[in-house]
Amino acid sequence: MAVVHASFAQRVDTIHQEWVQDDIGLLKTLEAIDKNDPAAMEKFFLQFDRAKERDTLGFGWTVFSQGKGAGYISVHADFYHYKGKIVSYQLHSRAPSRKELMEQYKTMFAKLLPIDSNGFYYYMFNEAAILKPLATYNGSNKQISTDLLALMSPTSGTTYGIGGGMPPSMLPNRKAFNALKDKLSNDDVITLMYAINPATRLMAFEFYRRNRNRFSNQGEIEAWMIKVYKEKPTIETLSGCFVFHERVEKLVNQFYMLNMKEY
Structure with missing residues (x-):
């Protein structure tokens, strides 16, 4: 004993x-x-x-x-x-x-x-x-909601993806985006494309790619997408437990094809 x-x-x-x-x-x-x-x-x-x-x-x-x-x-x-x-x-x-x-x-x-x-x-x-759009934003004069501004801020997380880790968990910025996505107007989506946070810009592009027919100004949007891709060609992302950088256009093409209802 x-x-x-x-x-x-x-x-x-x-x-x-x-x-x-x-x-x-x-x-x-x-x-x-x-x-x-x-x-x-x-x-x-x-x-x-x-x-x-x-x-x-x-x-x-x-x-x-x-x-x-x-x-x-x-x-x-x-x-x-x-x-x-x-x-x-x-x-x-x-x-x-x-x-x-x-x-x-x-x-x-x-x-x-x-x-x-x-x-x-x-x-x-x-x-x-940092609770505002990029200086290049020239959108609607209506007030941007607190929820949108919080997601547009880099403090919401600048890693772009779905999630990862052990046990797997969703990225906070993806969780915040998912909570808003079913209520987003076209103006809201375009506003998010001008976020200071690069991950938010890319999530907005995903939404546009899935709902392209909702937008009448496709030419303007796609010209902006090209500028964004050139401005920051790579971004941090997750795959399982691995953190790495990948080309942003490749990631948007990958994620917009996913069935987001699974997440």
């Missing part, structure tokens, strides 16, 4: 207080940076960057993403640039999965990441800058 108890004791997962202190240190460092100074915030994350390229969203937009881990948590940042200038950024993190730490970390996050959505903490600087 003594051997059994000793073995069990060795397997008990205790709280590592040094990890908690590391997390406190990271959050205090970030709290000391003026959140209204996006260049200063980006400078902090740039010191951990090893990538030589930024992901282009097309039409003058790029995104720089980086994270910094500590003990139990990591804080991630996405900086959105337009024509080389930071116009918006978001910080996001998750509390540890350990129940006994959740309330403590909620308090720790309160100043830096005050908004809590199902355990997801985040902060957005100048969100209005």
Whole structure:
């Protein structure tokens, strides 16, 4: 029995207080940076960057993403640039999965990441800058709905596809698109084609390809599709557990043929 108890004791997962202190240190460092100074915030994350390229969203937009881990948590940042200038950024993190730490970390996050959505903490600087269509959009003057704007934003996810992983799960942007697609007017679809988010543009093209007869301005739409394909020729996608880049025209041709009712 003594051997059994000793073995069990060795397997008990205790709280590592040094990890908690590391997390406190990271959050205090970030709290000391003026959140209204996006260049200063980006400078902090740039010191951990090893990538030589930024992901282009097309039409003058790029995104720089980086994270910094500590003990139990990591804080991630996405900086959105337009024509080389930071116009918006978001910080996001998750509390540890350990129940006994959740309330403590909620308090720790309160100043830096005050908004809590199902355990997801985040902060957005100048969100209005990315909640709009591309500058080339010249569509209807009617107000764009909140749901459409959220899908058009790069924060909805810029990976284009259906889903993947183990266990398989649908991409958040695909789930959001599927929730809207049966209610989309022709004007809505064309508006989505001018999203800052390249994945949203491609999902709108899929919809058009499946419902081409609904649209009277096919020539204009297809000319825009060619411009979009040239502007960002490849995009990140998923196949099972594999993440890779593929040509956008090939992917649209592939996905618009699928029976989306299966997803």
